[in-house]
Amino acid sequence: MGFRAIDVHAHLSTKPWNVTFSKLNAAMEKYYGFKTKELTEKEMAEEFIEAGVKGILIGMDAESNLGTPRVPNDYVAKLAKDYPDAFIGSFVCVDPWKGEMAIQEIDHCIRNLGMIGVKFQGIAQAFFPSDRRFYPIYEKCLELKVPVQFHMGTTGLGAGMPGGMRSHLKYTQPIPYLDDLAADFPDLTIIGCHYAWPWQNEMIAVLLHKANVYNELSGWSPKYFTPEFKKEVNGRLQDKFMFGSDYPVLSHARLIADWEQSGFKPEVLEKVFYKNAQRILNLKV
Numbered sequence: 427m428g429f430r431a432i433d434v435h436a437h438l439s440t441k442p443w444n445v446t447f448s449k450l451n452a453a454m455e456k457y458y459g460f461k462t463k464e465l466t467e468k469e470m471a472e473e474f475i476e477a478g479v480k481g482i483l484i485g486m487d488a489e490s491n492l493g494t495p496r497v498p499n500d501y502v503a504k505l506a507k508d509y510p511d512a513f514i515g516s517f518v519c520v521d522p523w524k525g526e527m528a529i530q531e532i533d534h535c536i537r538n539l540g541m542i543g544v545k546f547q548g549i550a551q552a553f554f555p556s557d558r559r560f561y562p563i564y565e566k567c568l569e570l571k572v573p574v575q576f577h578m579g580t581t582g583l584g585a586g587m588p589g590g591m592r593s594h595l596k597y598t599q600p601i602p603y604l605d606d607l608a609a610d611f612p613d614l615t616i617i618g619c620h621y622a623w624p625w626q627n628e629m630i631a632v633l634l635h636k637a638n639v640y641n642e643l644s645g646w647s648p649k650y651f652t653p654e655f656k657k658e659v660n661g662r663l664q665d666k667f668m669f670g671s672d673y674p675v676l677s678h679a680r681l682i683a684d685w686e687q688s689g690f691k692p693e694v695l696e697k698v699f700y701k702n703a704q705r706i707l708n709l710k711v
């Protein structure tokens with residue numbers, strides 16, 4: 427299939443990902459209605475090529491909070507580089523609680539591995555984006571001129587399990603946490619990940635108010651966006667949103683079809699599918 431979209435939020439379906447998620451996959455499978463698969467790197471790349479999607483790959487490091495091994499950033503960066511027809515880049519994932527080690531890892535991944543941004547998952551990593559103890563990490567991102575992204579809204583992680591497997595949703599509320607960070611770092615490009623349910627209206631407010639904040643809409647079918655939210659995507663915020671899947675939990679074919687059938691203008695779909703990502707992330711496709 428020809429090129430359809432840039433997927434700015436893709437995880438992995440290979441062994442290192444499944445090792446990290448071995449304890450968490452049962453809840454994720456139930457929440458998203460998918461079955462964990464284990465592909466080779468080549469098979470995974472072929473899924474993206476067949477879907478006409480260029481993925482940006484993201485690993486996971488929440489060792490301090492979850493006690494599960496990380497997905498090494500070196501592995502993620504190499505996978506993205508080995509299959510340029512399937513992938514267009516990769517984001518570093520660091521555990522913010524690792525402090526100086528996290529900062530050094532970001533420096534290494536951006537400078538030596540050519541990764542293009544940094545991703546955090548506040549629920550898995552148990553921290554607030556605006557916690558000042560982590561500001562040196564964002565100073566490093568500013569110095570390297572790379573965007574940072576934060577999981578927003580609920581998660582499939584621990585979903586439906588007793589105590590949500592000891593994870594807290596509060597870490598991913600846009601206001602005040604993402605908004606405070608954006609106010610303190612006006613020159614940092616900040617991306618909220620996912621449809622920020624149940625706080626999607628807060629996300630709209632932050633997007634309207636902070637020029638340096640964007641939102642990618644992975645992990646959620648646009649069929650289930652509220653009418654007010656769809657209106658923003660189609661209207662005044664159309665330059666702020668990007669397509670993503672949260673692969674492997676949702677399939678590209680299904681998501682692209684849902685986007686095409688949810689009442690968005692053709693020129694808006696082009697922006698969401700790739701033009702906004704090209705501009706915001708400085709990508710060459």
Ligand SMILES: [Zn+2]
Pocket residue numbers: 435437484672
């Ligand atoms: Zn994710």
